[in-house]
Amino acid sequence: MPLPHHVRLVEVGPRDGLQNERHPISVTDRVRLVNDLTEAGVSHIETGSFVSPKWVPQMADSAAVFAGIMHSPGVRYTALVPNLQGLQAAIGAGVTEVAVFAAASEGFSQRNINCSISESLQRFAPVMAAAERQDIRVRGYISCVLGCPYDGAVAPSQVASIAAELIAMGCYEVSLGDTIGVGVASATSRLIDRVAAQVPPGQLAGHFHDTYGQALSNIYAALLEGVSVFDSSVAGLGGCPYAPGASGNVASEDVLYMLQGMGIDTGVDLQRLVAAGQRICDVLGRPNGSKVARALLAHEQE
Amino acid sequence: MPLPHHVRLVEVGPRDGLQNERHPISVTDRVRLVNDLTEAGVSHIETGSFVSPKWVPQMADSAAVFAGIMHSPGVRYTALVPNLQGLQAAIGAGVTEVAVFAAASEGFSQRNINCSISESLQRFAPVMAAAERQDIRVRGYISCVLGCPYDGAVAPSQVASIAAELIAMGCYEVSLGDTIGVGVASATSRLIDRVAAQVPPGQLAGHFHDTYGQALSNIYAALLEGVSVFDSSVAGLGGCPYAPGASGNVASEDVLYMLQGMGIDTGVDLQRLVAAGQRICDVLGRPNGSKVARALLAHEQE
Numbered sequence: 001m002p003l004p005h006h007v008r009l010v011e012v013g014p015r016d017g018l019q020n021e022r023h024p025i026s027v028t029d030r031v032r033l034v035n036d037l038t039e040a041g042v043s044h045i046e047t048g049s050f051v052s053p054k055w056v057p058q059m060a061d062s063a064a065v066f067a068g069i070m071h072s073p074g075v076r077y078t079a080l081v082p083n084l085q086g087l088q089a090a091i092g093a094g095v096t097e098v099a100v101f102a103a104a105s106e107g108f109s110q111r112n113i114n115c116s117i118s119e120s121l122q123r124f125a126p127v128m129a130a131a132e133r134q135d136i137r138v139r140g141y142i143s144c145v146l147g148c149p150y151d152g153a154v155a156p157s158q159v160a161s162i163a164a165e166l167i168a169m170g171c172y173e174v175s176l177g178d179t180i181g182v183g184v185a186s187a188t189s190r191l192i193d194r195v196a197a198q199v200p201p202g203q204l205a206g207h208f209h210d211t212y213g214q215a216l217s218n219i220y221a222a223l224l225e226g227v228s229v230f231d232s233s234v235a236g237l238g239g240c241p242y243a244p245g246a247s248g249n250v251a252s253e254d255v256l257y258m259l260q261g262m263g264i265d266t267g268v269d270l271q272r273l274v275a276a277g278q279r280i281c282d283v284l285g286r287p288n289g290s291k292v293a294r295a296l297l298a299h300e301q302e
Numbered sequence: 303m304p305l306p307h308h309v310r311l312v313e314v315g316p317r318d319g320l321q322n323e324r325h326p327i328s329v330t331d332r333v334r335l336v337n338d339l340t341e342a343g344v345s346h347i348e349t350g351s352f353v354s355p356k357w358v359p360q361m362a363d364s365a366a367v368f369a370g371i372m373h374s375p376g377v378r379y380t381a382l383v384p385n386l387q388g389l390q391a392a393i394g395a396g397v398t399e400v401a402v403f404a405a406a407s408e409g410f411s412q413r414n415i416n417c418s419i420s421e422s423l424q425r426f427a428p429v430m431a432a433a434e435r436q437d438i439r440v441r442g443y444i445s446c447v448l449g450c451p452y453d454g455a456v457a458p459s460q461v462a463s464i465a466a467e468l469i470a471m472g473c474y475e476v477s478l479g480d481t482i483g484v485g486v487a488s489a490t491s492r493l494i495d496r497v498a499a500q501v502p503p504g505q506l507a508g509h510f511h512d513t514y515g516q517a518l519s520n521i522y523a524a525l526l527e528g529v530s531v532f533d534s535s536v537a538g539l540g541g542c543p544y545a546p547g548a549s550g551n552v553a554s555e556d557v558l559y560m561l562q563g564m565g566i567d568t569g570v571d572l573q574r575l576v577a578a579g580q581r582i583c584d585v586l587g588r589p590n591g592s593k594v595a596r597a598l599l600a601h602e603q604e
Contacts, residue, residue, distance in 0.1 A: 003488060181597075184563030185522045186305060213556040213593035214563075217519040220487045246597035254515040261486030261516075291515035295483075295548035 004228035006265045008044055010175070010205065011037050011252055013280070014065075015046040015080055017237025019058045020248060021284055027061050029283050031068035036276035037234065038072045041268040042252075046099065046231075049080035050089040063093040078139065082113070084126050091134055098131065099175075100124050101141040102166065104159045107150030108143060108179070121165055128170045140166035140174040141207065145191060146183025149242050156194035164198040173203050175231055178218065180242055181211030185221035192225035201226035208250050211240045215250035216258055223262075230255055235277030236289020251290030253277060271296075306530035308567045310346055312477070312507065313339050313554055315582070316367075317348040317382055319539025321360045322550060323586055329363050331585050333370035338578035339536065340374045343570040344554075348401065348533075351382035352391040365395040380441065384415070386428050393436055400433065401477075402426050403443040404468065406461045409452030410445060410481070423467055430472045442468035442476040443509065447493060448485030451544050458496035466500040475505050477533055480520065482544055483513030487523035494527035503528035510552050513542045517552035518560055525564075532557055537579030538591020553592030555579060573598075 014034050018025055030048070037045050047069065048062025062079060069077065078097040079090045090098050102120045103109035109117045131138045144151075145159045163174045176195065183191075188206075195204060206222040206229070208215035219230055233249030240246040256270055274293045281288045288294055316336050320327055336349050349371065350364025364381060371379065380399040381392045392400050404422045405411035411419045433440045446453075447461045465476045478497065485493075490508075497506060508524040508531070510517035521532055535551030542548040558572055576595045583590045590596055 182563075184560050185519075186564045210593065211597045212559050213518055213553070214560060216515055217487075217522040217560065220519040220522060240597070240600075243597045243600040245600040247593055251515070257514050258486050258516060258519065261484075262488045291512065291549055295513045295542070295545045298542075298545040298547040 001224060001226050003223050003262055003264060004226070006228065007259050008229045009042060009252060009255065009266050009268060010044045010046065010229060010231045011042045011234060012046045012207075012231050012249060013037070013233040013235070013237040013252065015049055015059065016231075016249055017233040019049070019056050020238040020241055021058065021286070023284050024058060025283065027064045027068060029280070030065045033234075033276065033280050034065065034069045034077070036272070036279060038070055038075055040272035040276055041266075042273070043074060043267055044076045044078065047077045047079060050086035050093075051080065051082050063089065066093040066095060081127065083123060084130060087127050087130055087136070091136065095136070097137040097139065099139040099141055100127060100171070101143065102162055103143045103148075104154045104162060105144045105148035105151040108148045111150060112143070117162065121162070121169070124169060132170055138171050140171035141177055142166070142174060143177045143179040145176045146178040146187055147180060149180050156191045159191060160195040160198045163195050163204070167199050167203060173205055173229065174199060175205035175207045175229075177207035177231075178209055181209035181214060181240065181247070183208070183218055184214050185217040188218040188221040189225060192222055192227060196225065202228070205229035205231060207231035209240065210236065210247040210250045211243060213247075216254060219250070219255060219258070234273060234290075235281050235293060237280065239289075247289060251277070251293070253290040253292040257292040303526060303528050305525050305564055305566060306528075308530065309561050310531045311344060311554060311557065311568050311570060312346045312348065312531060312533045313344045313536060314348045314509075314533045314551060315339070315535040315537070315539040315554065317351055317361065318533075318551055319535040321351070321358050322540040322543055323360065323588070325586050326360060327585065329366045329370060331582070332367045335536075335578065335582050336367065336371045336379070338574070338581060340372055340377055342574035342578055344575075345376060345569055346378045346380065349379045349381060352388035352395075353382065353384050365391065368395040368397060383429065385425060386432060389429050389432055389438070393438065397438070399439040399441065401441040401443055402429060402473070403445065404464055405445045405450075406456045406464060407446045407450035407453040410450045413452060414445070419464065423464070423471070426471060434472055440473050442473035443479055444468070444476060445479045445481040447478045448480040448489055449482055451482050458493045461493060462497040462500045465497050465506070469501050469505060475507055475531065476501060477507035477509045477531075479509035479533075480511055483511035483516060483542065483549070485510070485520055486516055487519040490520040490523040491527060494524055494529060498527065504530070507531035507533060509533040511542065512538065512549040512552045513545060515549075518556060521552070521557060521560070536575060536592075537583050537595060539582065541591075549591060553579070553594070555592040555594040559594040
């Protein structure tokens with residue numbers, strides 16, 4: 001399969017990234033990050049989540065973030081919601097697209113959301129129905145698609161079934177997450193090939209973590225299988241909650257560099273993206289997790 | 303093309319890696335590194351170089367390193383040589399395999415070795431002749447195969463011609479180096495495809511730098527083109543001389559993790575390789591450049 005001409009980058013740094021950072025961050029800085037990403041040309045930004053602040057204190061005040069950001073035409077500012085209450089809070093904050101999340105392994109589902117995979121899908125039913133009534137688009141996440149920290153190996157057929165179910169329930173797209181970053185390119189290729197038997201690649205996204213440095217090779221494998229939407233986190237924000245000090249979400253700058261080199265259009269400006277990432281790293285007092293950013297910033301300092 | 307069953311990893315940390323580290327390192331520690339790598343199961347180790355210590359002070363005393371290391375049966379301990387004098391010094395130190403190096407761009411050839419590409423190949427002629435007389439195997443390196451810091455883009459046909467010439471002169475294998483790490487997977491694929499028209503993939507090796515995080519995706523692309531030998535540097539030793547602070551050689555641990563995940567045999571033990579890399583990082587007082595090493599060591603500390 002030839003490489004796609006266009007890729008949509010889904011920036012998850014303001015949500016998936018920041019929620020895994022140790023240091024809390026102000027609404028002002030969260031707003032600034034989203035605005036910087038908008039100005040860099042990112043067209044899809046996961047901006048916050050409507051989850052109990054008891055569970056995810058970093059995402060408290062997401063309503064204030066949505067109220068504070070610029071809303072650039074054509075840019076999708078989305079929110080993660082765990083249930084109907086979260087959906088209503090998101091809608092109240094003016095959100096027009098949300099994401100729901102399931103796990104591909106029973107062990108992760110039980111420990112992360114306290115219910116079986118099947119129960120988690122049942123819980124989405126009223127969320128999907130309410131979203132449809134109110135014209136809210138819903139994206140689905142599946143975590144642990146290439147391995148689980150509790151159960152180990154995960155069968156591609158299991159991922160395919162859950163993806164198909166999410167699409168059947170009304171998700172317009174399913175993002176396949178290698179939550180612990182253990183997958184390699186050949187496994188990604190096999191996974192997408194299997195899932196594509198039930199859900200067309202045009203409705204799939206790849207969400208790769210760079211814990212073991214495999215994210216870009218996995219993205220390349222997914223591109224070769226016809227996937228053209230990828231989640232990433234500016235400056236590699238987030239890290240890995242299962243191995244403190246290790247990398248988490250793949251850095252958006254590194255993905256963009258690869259896509260640009262392949263002549264694939266994304267609409268995103270690399271220099272501006274690097275600047276946005278470095279700014280939030282300065283706020284957090286953390287090193288920049290993007291190799292591209294480090295190399296480009298090192299060149300600038302010469 | 304199916305993935306290969308076996309890959310030979312050529313460990314370049316003790317030479318290409320250490321020569322680009324700021325801090326000098328003792329013969330004792332260089333010997334220890336090579337021995338650690340041997341015990342990890344690495345079968346091809348670039349152990350030192352016989353270049354003027356005026357130019358590369360980090361590689362002075364390479365003869366003492368060769369004298370000090372264990373010589374495990376079946377393991378190739380090789381040396382880089384720039385000319386006949388270097389070859390004779392290497393042979394005097396008991397070396398049985400050497401490497402010579404050319405550039406794929408005129409700009410890099412002029413600035414790095416002070417002569418044109420054509421002149422550099424002419425200089426190899428007496429080296430190759432002497433090596434053949436003394437039954438010394440010669441490996442060829444070509445640098446800047448995917449881009450040059452001075453000339454920019456490099457034509458795949460130019461790389462193919464130089465590779466073919468090195469093979470014709472007697473090199474048993476040519477290692478294609480993305481010296482500044484600017485290549486992406488689709489470019490690697492095109493390059494190997496073009497070079498393979500003149501040199502079979504079985505005589506090619508990939509030498510990728512991770513400056514922009516692209517190395518593993520480039521290796522995956524090369525594997526798909528039939529290449530089954532890759533150069534790498536334990537713990538990502540070396541860094542990038544063109545962007546201080548940025549990454550250089552791809553980390554051996556990261557390559558090995560990917561190959562293991564693909565079920566490809568290398569003979570190398572990951573845990574021992576990680577330990578060897580962390581030990582030399584402790585000696586150098588530098589952070590570990592391997593994401594796999596950082597993730598595995600973070601898990602150990604839990």
